[in-house]
Amino acid sequence: MTAAFFASAEDAEEAFYDAIGRADLEALMNVWADDEEIVCIHPTGERLSGPMAIRESWRAIFANNPPLTVRIKTSVSWKSLMLDVHSVVETLYLGDEPTAHGPLLATNVFQRGANGWRLLAHHVSTAADGAAESDSKAAAGSEKGRRRTLH
């Protein structure tokens, strides 16, 4: 399989969730960085380190579940020249079920290399019921506008 080139972390992230939706293990693994120390933390609390353990865990997930559809909303991202970190809220649909599972909270870490942007870490955990986000501005009426220090 020819490795795809991802021009941005957003492109790599889209390919990652698209591969989940198609249960395409090769495409999924292709999004990860070529690094022995990539990390995947599942909502079950299982922490996988390295491509072999991560591949096996996703192979089992695809084998033991109906098709998964993950919709994501990126809450905030922090970009630098070589790293890009996204804090996203995932909503999960199993097979034909109309009811969503989640929300799940993910921190996705991407790295720029010779082959474009790739995934270094995918940390997912279950959100508290109905509390995917508690925002200072909503909670406390801060008058400060949105401000980003990094991009």
Added chain:
Amino acid sequence: MTAAFFASAEDAEEAFYDAIGRADLEALMNVWADDEEIVCIHPTGERLSGPMAIRESWRAIFANNPPLTVRIKTSVSWKSLMLDVHSVVETLYLGDEPTAHGPLLATNVFQRGANGWRLLAHHVSTAADGAAESDSKAAAGSEKGRRRTLH
């Protein structure tokens, strides 16, 4: 309070967990970046965004718990000029209890700014029982040595 200067993400991280150990809310908040979009995800699944919501949650944690001691083991870190991401395993001790809680899995994201390194995101979730880390090399006997692409 004079803002401390953290010369590295490791220094900022040490100050963060030290502040937790002393239930020092001002010191804890001082580690965070001066940014409206900082994110703190607790093991409960609560996601706080912005300094006011994060401060209030830690105030409540300190008010409602015995002293907390968090020991951390950094599994892997990914560094660039402006961002530094640590994947760490936390072990939590409550008050004088000799038995540890956890392990907890954290992804800590740090940013370099004019005032040194500061915390942008702290994402913690509970590890599966007895499975803080599942490693490719242990699980599958990979012969590849350790290799880091970024530093």
